[in-house]
């Protein structure tokens with residue numbers, strides 16, 4: 001899946017540090033969910049700090065990048081080489097578009113964030129989606145939701161603080177379930193109605209306040225296809241920064257033999273598909289595709 005970057009190790013501990021020349025700097029554009037990148041036939045790269053601040057890194061002159069870059073996280077390539085750490089930063093000094101103009105003319109372009117779903121190398125694509133998740137949270141919380149005062153960064157943890165009323169705002173992670181609903185040798189496949197993504201999906205939905213994840217599974221299956229479930233079992237999880245989600249994957253067996261009663265507002269298609277009808281998928285990116293593939297192989 002997109003987060004599986006071993007042997008590299010993702011470090012999201014809150015340990016802010018100043019940018020180094022080879023560190024990566026992300027520019028996002030919110031109005032069309034775009035990220036500044038170079039795309040060479042699917043091979044992705046992002047601007048380096050030394051490209052954005054050439055004077056600073058060549059002769060310690062000009063703008064100090066520490067004033068313009070917000071530390072996000074680091075990745076080390078190998079547990080045996082901790083000194084080879086690469087850190088990732090977010091442009092934090094105004095509109096990304098204007099400040100990235102010089103880089104746009106140097107082979108970088110704003111591309112839809114979904115480009116990272118299929119790009120390589122995998123570690124940079126995962127870093128890009130995770131940075132986007134953090135960017136959205138920072139961007140939506142520039143002002144206190146209680147009193148409207150501008151927020152500031154906490155110095156001791158990843159949080160935003162309102163200096164006026166003391167409100168502390170932690171990163172927003174939205175839990176949602178993915179359900180592999182099975183009936184013996186068949187799994188229930190769906191297609192969403194009215195969304196850009198047209199591929200096969202599984203039943204999915206957001207956890208509501210006051211609800212266990214297993215209750216979300218029961219409720220979403222009933223709402224989307226009108227079926228009861230038994231034998232709910234946890235499979236795996238996935239951080240999905242494209243939508244600020246933490247996805248929780250469950251399989252469950254259908255109870256009884258009721259017909260599918262599809263919610264046409266949510267879905268355009270819902271049908272039982274047998275194992276042998278499923279197309280194989282090598283190295284799936286998403287939890288949904290991983291769950292479909294695990295079922296196809298008879299692993300679950």
Ligand SMILES: [Zn+2]
Nearest residue numbers: 144147162165
């Ligand atoms: Zn406040």
